[in-house]
Amino acid sequence: MVAHIERLEPVIDWLACPVCARQGCWHRLTADGTSLVCPHRHTIDVARQGYATMTAGPAGVNADTAAMLDARTRVLSSGLLDPVDDLLARRLHGAQRILEVGAGTGFHLAAVLDRLGAPAQGLATDISPAAVRRAAVAHPRMSAVVADTWQQIPLRDGQVDAIMCIFAPRNRAEFARVLPDGGTLVVVTPMADHLMQLRDLTGMISVAPHKQSTLLASLSGSFEPVARDHIRRTVTLDPDLAADVVAMGPSAHHAAAAHLDDSVDVTVALEVTTLHRTTSHGAGRLHTGQEVEG
Numbered sequence: 001m002v003a004h005i006e007r008l009e010p011v012i013d014w015l016a017c018p019v020c021a022r023q024g025c026w027h028r029l030t031a032d033g034t035s036l037v038c039p040h041r042h043t044i045d046v047a048r049q050g051y052a053t054m055t056a057g058p059a060g061v062n063a064d065t066a067a068m069l070d071a072r073t074r075v076l077s078s079g080l081l082d083p084v085d086d087l088l089a090r091r092l093h094g095a096q097r098i099l100e101v102g103a104g105t106g107f108h109l110a111a112v113l114d115r116l117g118a119p120a121q122g123l124a125t126d127i128s129p130a131a132v133r134r135a136a137v138a139h140p141r142m143s144a145v146v147a148d149t150w151q152q153i154p155l156r157d158g159q160v161d162a163i164m165c166i167f168a169p170r171n172r173a174e175f176a177r178v179l180p181d182g183g184t185l186v187v188v189t190p191m192a193d194h195l196m197q198l199r200d201l202t203g204m205i206s207v208a209p210h211k212q213s214t215l216l217a218s219l220s221g222s223f224e225p226v227a228r229d230h231i232r233r234t235v236t237l238d239p240d241l242a243a244d245v246v247a248m249g250p251s252a253h254h255a256a257a258a259h260l261d262d263s264v265d266v267t268v269a270l271e272v273t274t275l276h277r278t279t280s281h282g283a284g285r286l287h288t289g290q291e292v293e294g
Helices: 003-007 009-014 066-077 082-091 107-116 129-135 172-178 196-202 211-219 239-247
Strands: 030-032 035-037 043-045 097-101 121-126 142-146 162-166 184-190 223-237 264-277 287-293
Touching (some): 003 009, 009 030, 009 121, 066 129, 066 239, 082 184, 082 223, 082 264, 097 107, 107 121, 107 142, 172 211, 172 223, 184 211, 196 239, 196 264, 211 264, 223 239, 239 264
Parallel strands (some): 097 121, 121 142, 162 184, 223 287
Antiparallel strands (some): 030 035, 035 043, 184 264, 223 264
């Protein structure tokens, strides 16, 4: 197998032809030189960084830019969201095939794979080619493809046993399709007071009200919540890191760069909801999980 396609080799068996998928068929892909091909000879080229583009068109206007990715790397490398990765690893204990949608550079998935150890394998998807280029080389047990969560996820049915969705779009039907009965979905969402001090200072996009009830409603019928954990801590951000927090997310598409003269204490307030793919045996029981404070 040609060297750069080796980055995808561990997950090729998970993947489905995106062209056939638009017609409701989920044909397996195989490696052919530097490409992936399906039985109908649709061909997907693999970039030299080892990722494949499995979308119908160019990246959307809201895809992360290189500047956003640089800012996010600095923020995540600071340890700001390390408690999220610790909690994700606990909730995904035993998972061996993990998909992260809207994964960006794959930082969280790489951190979870480190915590879980072998044989856990990951696949990162994102709409941004710039992000996926980085994710493709972020971890030796992680592969990456360009894909749009709002459309079909380019996987065959039931191919992963866990999905991570961190501040990312949710597609109930596709999540249910690629997970088997009993598979695990972990969703991380901001609470109302998440980064509220920074929002007041910079005009960042606010958190939508009733986030949790909206989440559960959007997934009902296919998923049952089994645990809910809260992460709440106060951290001090220096002016540069505070500016990066603003620049790394969707506010970067709408607001001018933040310029702060002083450090700022901010609240990190996140909810981590663990759900199981429902089976014909009915609903599970929701457990109120831990409060992680700092």
